[in-house]
Amino acid sequence: MKIDFHVHTNASDGLFSPAETVLRAKARGLDGLAITDHDTVSGLFEAERSAKQLDMVFIPGLELSCSESESTVHILAFGVDTNNKKLAAFLEKYREGKKNRLYDILSNLNKLNMPLTFKDIEIPSLDNVNRVHVARAMVKKGYVEAPDEAFSKYLAKGKPAYVGYIKPTVSEGIEFINSINALPVLAHPGLIKLPKEKLLELISTWKHKGLAGIEAFHPAHSLSENEFWNIIAKKNNMLVSGGSDFHDFPNTSKKHSDLGHMLNLWVNSKQDTDTLLQFINEGAFA
Numbered sequence: 001m002k003i004d005f006h007v008h009t010n011a012s013d014g015l016f017s018p019a020e021t022v023l024r025a026k027a028r029g030l031d032g033l034a035i036t037d038h039d040t041v042s043g044l045f046e047a048e049r050s051a052k053q054l055d056m057v058f059i060p061g062l063e064l065s066c067s068e069s070e071s072t073v074h075i076l077a078f079g080v081d082t083n084n085k086k087l088a089a090f091l092e093k094y095r096e097g098k099k100n101r102l103y104d105i106l107s108n109l110n111k112l113n114m115p116l117t118f119k120d121i122e123i124p125s126l127d128n129v130n131r132v133h134v135a136r137a138m139v140k141k142g143y144v145e146a147p148d149e150a151f152s153k154y155l156a157k158g159k160p161a162y163v164g165y166i167k168p169t170v171s172e173g174i175e176f177i178n179s180i181n182a183l184p185v186l187a188h189p190g191l192i193k194l195p196k197e198k199l200l201e202l203i204s205t206w207k208h209k210g211l212a213g214i215e216a217f218h219p220a221h222s223l224s225e226n227e228f229w230n231i232i233a234k235k236n237n238m239l240v241s242g243g244s245d246f247h248d249f250p251n252t253s254k255k256h257s258d259l260g261h262m263l264n265l266w267v268n269s270k271q272d273t274d275t276l277l278q279f280i281n282e283g284a285f286a
Helices: 018-027 042-052 085-111 131-142 146-153 172-178 196-209 223-235 269-282
Strands: 003-007 032-035 057-068 071-079 183-186 213-217 239-241
Touching: 003 018, 003 057, 003 071, 003 239, 003 269, 018 032, 018 042, 018 196, 032 042, 042 057, 057 183, 057 269, 071 172, 085 131, 131 146, 172 183, 172 196, 183 239, 183 269, 223 239, 239 269
Parallel strands: 003 032, 032 057, 183 213, 213 239
Antiparallel strands: 057 071, 071 183
């Protein structure tokens, strides 16, 4: 079973529609995929419909933005119920923070002589705008050559156009995901801006809060990092996940890859995938 467990669409900061993304996954030879857009489930209905038409395994998910010691930590949630009113209310609270942040980011860019309008930022809805949308607009306006440059010079934390917003703590995010019977998995730990020893301590704490697994296999990880996080997951008796973090193609960030790419690097992907699917279908981790 070939499944990519980390995929984005234009419901958040991906480039393709949910249906287009599922079709590409099929063309790439995948048996299924998890749609994990940032802080939204709005693309899941279309994606699930397309997956059923193509006879593919579909995992409804999301990628929840959380905070820890002033660092951003992402938690993947697998097996979410798109009709869950508790989930909708929870996500709306934090999407409002993102929308308010956009106004401040645009104000900062204007002060840096890089004006952008809402029309310049091509997004389905202002309700779930991400910094990636701003970065793409900056490329189109000729302010930077690539989205990664926009982040490294202007949009990343500590840079002149950066604006933060209130996020749930990691523990709050994990507990909430478990409360809606979804499966919480730590996304790309190699990208978390915390000392490794501190992160390892936190993973133990988060496990006791209900964290089920670790995304060991990710395009932003080196081969040695993939193996390191695979070992850490196994040592902690946690699930192992892997995904492309697909956003667009050709990839505009070194942190992302094409659909299914990580399956060639994911050791024991078949066994790990079978175990993940078992827990997702059960709606619980113990």
